[in-house]
Each structure stands twice: as structure tokens, then as C-alpha cells.
Amino acid sequence: MVAAPTILLFMIAASNLAEVAALVGDPARANMLAALMDGRALTATELAFMARVTPQTASAHLAKLSDSHLLAVTKQGRHRYFRLASPLVGRMLEGIMAVAAIEAPQRHRPPSVKDAALRQARTCYDHLAGRLGVALADALTARGHVVLGDDGGTVTDSGTAFFQAIGIDLATSHKRQRCFCRPCLDWSERRPHLAGSLGAALADAAFAQGWIERLRDTRAVGITAAGREQMVRLFGPELSTVFFSTEN
Known part of the structure; x- marks a missing residue:
């Protein structure tokens, strides 16, 4: 029989996995994360353009990604710059893209x-x-x-x-x-x-x-x-x- 603490930890990990997957799975947020995969920091305006959404929609998406520690935010003057929170996030995105390129149905x-x-x-x-x-x-x-x-x-x-x-x-x-x-x-x-x-x-x-x-x-x-x-x-x-x- 599996111990109760082990089951609890598994449930927490699965819940966190589902949350991260949902965040990355949104097309606009996925485009933003992909744009940041070169390691640079971009403004909300730049990310809104790349995701093809309004600035207001971009701000809502960026808040969710920041609150979930997928993005880090740096303030400089009146601007806020967003970048991937760590190399671990970049590696996760690389892995998803590799699996998607190999396993996903081919789209013309x-x-x-x-x-x-x-x-x-x-x-x-x-x-x-x-x-x-x-x-x-x-x-x-x-x-x-x-x-x-x-x-x-x-x-x-x-x-x-x-x-x-x-x-x-x-x-x-x-x-x-x-x-x-x-x-x-x-x-x-x-x-x-x-x-x-x-x-x-x-x-x-x-x-x-x-x-x-x-x-x-x-x-x-x-x-x-x-x-x-x-x-x-x-x-x-x-x-x-x-x-x-x-x-x-």
C-alpha cells in the first residue's frame, strides 16, 4: 500500500503539472514564451505584438505567467521587462517543442x-x-x-x-x-x-x-x-x- 504522504505529494505534483501545462497551452502565452526563448528580456508591448493580442490581454497573460514563476520581471524606469525565470523554464519549452515537432500530427x-x-x-x-x-x-x-x-x-x-x-x-x-x-x-x-x-x-x-x-x-x-x-x-x-x- 502506498503511504498517504506519498499520495499527497503525487497529487500536488500532478496538480502543478496541470497548471503549468494549461499556462503554456494557451496560444497567446505560448507565443510569448517562444519569443523569450532567445534569453532576452522584452516589454509587454513587444510581447503583445508577437502574440498578436491587445496590450490589455497581454498584461493579463503576463501576470499569470509571472505569478506562476515562469517569467521574471525587471523594472527599468517606466518600463517592465519580462524574461524566462530560469534556464529550467527554457529547457522545459525546448522539450515541449521537440516532442511537438516529432510526435504531433503534421500540418501543411x-x-x-x-x-x-x-x-x-x-x-x-x-x-x-x-x-x-x-x-x-x-x-x-x-x-x-x-x-x-x-x-x-x-x-x-x-x-x-x-x-x-x-x-x-x-x-x-x-x-x-x-x-x-x-x-x-x-x-x-x-x-x-x-x-x-x-x-x-x-x-x-x-x-x-x-x-x-x-x-x-x-x-x-x-x-x-x-x-x-x-x-x-x-x-x-x-x-x-x-x-x-x-x-x-
């Missing part, structure tokens, strides 16, 4: 330029995803710099030297209050890209060195001419064919 929708850009290269909370993220993960593992398992990963001695050479301080990455290195199933490629604080550090370095740049009103990122040259040089010639393809 003509491909768009925006869809192609997202599949090519995008941010997934604070790390890189799409063809770019998967190709970088493939290159790092093929060269023995990173070893990825089902739930985590490690950096080898050669990887330590490689990351230091491109300006990534692994000691600082280790100090972040989160998993250091892990695979993350890419919803569009259906293969893993690199996540964790190491994945975030790699994305930071790519932005800082001008390899990639943010595109307006989307999580997609553009790959610069200098970025193509440098990433092919550093990660291998495979990127020139696997990654910089414009095919959907």
Missing part, C-alpha cells in the same frame, strides 16, 4: 523565409540551435573536444585548449549555477546541439566575435561573412556544406 503550411532562417540558425534560450548549433556540436564531438552522453557531457584536454583559444573561460562557465555541458534535442534537426553553460559560453563568443548577429523580431540569427570564414577555419570544412546551406 507553406514554408516561409522566417521558417528557413529559424531552421538555419537560432538561439535556444541562451545557446545556439538549428543547423548551426547541430553542426557545431558535431564538429566538437568529431574532433574529440567534447564527449556527449544522453544527459550530460564533458570537455577533453584538447577541448579545453580549443575553447581557451577562442576566448572561452571554462572556469567561469563551470561557476554558473546550472549544468555545465549537456546535449539538447534540436526540434528542427531532431539531433542534439550543445546546451548548458558551455553552450551559452559558445553562443556568447560567437556574438562577441561577430560570427553571428541577431535578427529583428525573431530568434533566428544571421551568420556573417566573417563568421562563415572563421567557423569553417576553426570547426572544419564540413560546416561550409552542412551548415551554410539555405535549403529547408
Whole structure:
């Protein structure tokens, strides 16, 4: 027989799961959360535009997401900025999107330029995803710099030297209050890209060195001419064919 406290904890957990699922399941709130998956903070006005709802409706949705600790709010002057409350929320959203892409019924929708850009290269909370993220993960593992398992990963001695050479301080990455290195199933490629604080550090370095740049009103990122040259040089010639393809 299952103990009464265990049953109570199970019921509480199930109730919380249902509450979070209901919050994420609303189309407008889902669009808002997806817009914040690049790790940046946005205003209520920006999120209302992305969710295609009125400012009043957006405020009601944002209040529910904040009260449930899915979003964090920062006040700056007259404005309030909303961001995902933690990497855990981002990871939950990544998982939902991966399952939805694989298991959900296929819906016919003509491909768009925006869809192609997202599949090519995008941010997934604070790390890189799409063809770019998967190709970088493939290159790092093929060269023995990173070893990825089902739930985590490690950096080898050669990887330590490689990351230091491109300006990534692994000691600082280790100090972040989160998993250091892990695979993350890419919803569009259906293969893993690199996540964790190491994945975030790699994305930071790519932005800082001008390899990639943010595109307006989307999580997609553009790959610069200098970025193509440098990433092919550093990660291998495979990127020139696997990654910089414009095919959907």
C-alpha cells in the first residue's frame, strides 16, 4: 500500500503539472514564451505584438505567467521587462517543442523565409540551435573536444585548449549555477546541439566575435561573412556544406 504522504505529494505534483501545462497551452502565452526563448528580456508591448493580442490581454497573460514563476520581471524606469525565470523554464519549452515537432500530427503550411532562417540558425534560450548549433556540436564531438552522453557531457584536454583559444573561460562557465555541458534535442534537426553553460559560453563568443548577429523580431540569427570564414577555419570544412546551406 502506498503511504498517504506519498499520495499527497503525487497529487500536488500532478496538480502543478496541470497548471503549468494549461499556462503554456494557451496560444497567446505560448507565443510569448517562444519569443523569450532567445534569453532576452522584452516589454509587454513587444510581447503583445508577437502574440498578436491587445496590450490589455497581454498584461493579463503576463501576470499569470509571472505569478506562476515562469517569467521574471525587471523594472527599468517606466518600463517592465519580462524574461524566462530560469534556464529550467527554457529547457522545459525546448522539450515541449521537440516532442511537438516529432510526435504531433503534421500540418501543411507553406514554408516561409522566417521558417528557413529559424531552421538555419537560432538561439535556444541562451545557446545556439538549428543547423548551426547541430553542426557545431558535431564538429566538437568529431574532433574529440567534447564527449556527449544522453544527459550530460564533458570537455577533453584538447577541448579545453580549443575553447581557451577562442576566448572561452571554462572556469567561469563551470561557476554558473546550472549544468555545465549537456546535449539538447534540436526540434528542427531532431539531433542534439550543445546546451548548458558551455553552450551559452559558445553562443556568447560567437556574438562577441561577430560570427553571428541577431535578427529583428525573431530568434533566428544571421551568420556573417566573417563568421562563415572563421567557423569553417576553426570547426572544419564540413560546416561550409552542412551548415551554410539555405535549403529547408
